Structure formats: C-alpha cells, structure tokens
Amino acid sequence: MLSKKAKYALKALLYLTKQQQAGLVNISDIAEKERIPKKFLEAILVDLKTNGILHSVRGKKGGYSLSKEPSEISVGNIIRMIDGPLAPIPCVSHLYYRKCDECQDEATCEIRIVMKKVRDATAAILDETFLTDLEALNAYLQVETQEPLDFQI
C-alpha cells in the first residue's frame, strides 16, 4: 500500500509542476488546494528537499519550487524517497536490498522469484512515469471527462 504521505508528496509535486512558471509556491497554498494537512505537508516537503528535488526560499515571499525538471522526476523516485523500496520483500529490492529475516536460504526461495517479478513489473511502470506524464494525463482527463476512459475499475 502506498502511504498517505507518499500520495501527498505526489500531489504536492504535481501541483508544483503545474505551477512551475509561477515561481515560488508556499506551503499553505499547496496544503489548501490539495487538501493536505499543512503541518504534515511541511515535513514531507523538507524530506523531498533533502532528497534534492525541491528548492526553497525562506522568509516573506518565500516558498518552494522544483529543483529538477519534472521530466526527470519519476513516480518511482518519489515513492522511494517517502515509502522506501518498491519491492514487496526486501531481498528483491535493487536499491534497498536486505536479507529477509524469515529466510532460511535465499538461493532456493521460490517466493523470492515471484516477488522479484512483481518488483520488476512495478519498477518498470513507476520508473518510467514522470511528473510530466502525470501532468499530461491530467490535462487529458480534464477535457475528456464526458467520455470516460475505457479501462475497467
């Protein structure tokens, strides 16, 4: 499950992507428009800043902006920053590899193989979806609302 924190991060970053030419955007603005608890959002933005994708200016007229191009910030990156590994079990993570506590022998663990497939499929999607893609998708959905997309819920 994606945490609320990660979802808030995605929403905030997407908002900043849309507002990119507006310059600095302040926390209260993001919190209000995206309905994110302000204090919680504060912590999230500091986190994203520490991870190098946000830039901030303090004081009056201060605020946040993206410090990288939205075409270079992937959903996978963002989720990893907030929630950690995409992998369903630690032993199949690329960037956060860890031996599973319960695992007797990694080399002959069948569960591991299946979960590796899941992690690879997930990463293939999330690491190739960038903020610009979400922005484009949003624009599309706004217009096509009358005629809904054909995927099944």
Place this chain on the structure above:
Amino acid sequence: MLSKKAKYALKALLYLTKQQQAGLVNISDIAEKERIPKKFLEAILVDLKTNGILHSVRGKKGGYSLSKEPSEISVGNIIRMIDGPLAPIPCVSHLYYRKCDECQDEATCEIRIVMKKVRDATAAILDETFLTDLEALNAYLQVETQEPLDFQI
C-alpha cells in the same frame, strides 16, 4: 510490502503442497520446518481454512491438508486472504474497491491511472502463479544451485 503473516501463509501452504501425499500434517511440524512461531501460525491456518483452501481434522492424528488442488490456488488468492487488496491504493482494487479518503475527484486523478497499471501488472503475475508453479520452481532451484539463475538481484 508483503506482511510476515502472508509470507508465513505462503510458506505453510507450499509445505503442505510438498507433503500432499503424506495426508494430514500438524501445526507443530509446519511451524518447526518453516520456522514460523507456532501460535501465530495457528491463527493463520484458521484464517486460510475459513477462506476455504484448507481442511482440518481435530484430535490425535489430526492436522491440516489442502482442500483444493494446488494448481488452483494462486499466490494472488493467498495474499488477498491475508493482506487484503493487491492494489497500492483502494480505488484501483477490483475485489476490494473503495474510494480513497484524500481523493477529491476520482475521474481526474492521475495517480489513480498509474496505480491501476501497477495493480494490473501485479495481479497478472500473482493471479497466474499457483502453488504448483512454486513447487516446480523449488525443485528446479534445489538442483540447479550450482549454476545460479541469470536474473539480477
């Protein structure tokens, strides 16, 4: 993240699959061989029984066995029984659909579209991997241990 509980369930069921012709297998046996805390395993097995994939006999000489063919029990099924939806957010789940709390408008939520892709890719793998597949994989890994598989960790 897959919970330990779900992982224990998978291990227990795989053990029962391997022991299928041995008839009934008791909790202590599974717990010991798979190194699962016995009392915790008890609860898990009751859960799986309630979900209709295990059969049990009480009393001396009692124990557990699969109540369906291992070729009909998918990893996806098992995980859903223990951890709930495969979907990373509730609004893209097929079997456990729920509106996301934070969501203002589902129809124009970009995050939803990406997460739907992830849920579909995950389900495609887990719903098509059955206990028999894991068993076969295990047999393969046991033999080929000398020459490891060529996938990357």
Place this chain on the structure above:
DNA sequence: CCAATAGTCTACTAATTTAATAGATTTAAT
C-alpha cells in the same frame, strides 16, 4: 473411560509504523 495429542476460541499485549500536531526558531522582505 481416561490420558495424550491436536485443532479452536477468546483475549490480551508489545512493538512498529503511520499520520499527524504544537510550539518555538530562523530568515527575508517591506
């Protein structure tokens, strides 16, 4: 029938993670 063995039920607890909140501090603009 009774002792041993094995599943079942109810209840609790402990640890961890998630989702915040409060309040003081620092920085910059006007």
Place this chain on the structure above:
DNA sequence: ATTAAATCTATTAAATTAGTAGACTATTGG
C-alpha cells in the same frame, strides 16, 4: 520592527503488525 514564510524539535494519537497466553473441544488408542 513587523509580517510572512520556512525550519527544527518534540510529542502524541491511532492503526497495524506480530506475537503470546490460556482455557476449551475433539479424536484416538490403550
């Protein structure tokens, strides 16, 4: 100097996860 904004430290509340304890019930074999 005042105001608006980010930042830092600390705490808390709720939920989830992982596990434990102990009494109860059913079956078998002597």
